[in-house]
Amino acid sequence: MDVVQLMESLxxxxxxxxxxxxxxxxxxGTKPWTFVASGTPFRDDLLVRTDAVSLEACLKVCLxxxxxxxxxxxx
Structure with a gap:
C-alpha cells in the first residue's frame, strides 16, 4: 500500500x-509503531489508534x- 497516497486520501x-x-x-522490543486518526468524519472526538510491531500491522488493525x-x- 502506498502510505503517502493513503494519508493524502484520508x-x-x-x-x-x-x-x-x-x-x-x-x-x-515493544510495539514501536503508533497510528492515530482523528477528525471531522468522527463524532465525539473519536480516535482510531493502535500501537503495533510494524507500520503494516498498524494498518491491518486501523484500516x-x-x-x-x-x-x-x-x-
Whole structure:
C-alpha cells in the first residue's frame, strides 16, 4: 500500500493521520509503531489508534475500523 497516497486520501476526507516510530520502544522490543486518526468524519472526538510491531500491522488493525466509520480507503 502506498502510505503517502493513503494519508493524502484520508486528509482529503477530513481525517488527520499520524504515524510514529518510537526509538525507546523499538530498543525495548515493544510495539514501536503508533497510528492515530482523528477528525471531522468522527463524532465525539473519536480516535482510531493502535500501537503495533510494524507500520503494516498498524494498518491491518486501523484500516478496517476506518472503513466501518465510512472512510473510503484507496486500493
Amino acid at each position: 486528509a482529503e476526507q477530513g481525517v488527520t493521520v499520524s504515524f510514529k516510530a518510537d526509538a525507546e520502544r523499538m530498543s525495548d 478496517p475500523q476506518l472503513r466501518e466509520l465510512g472512510v473510503v480507503i484507496p486500493d
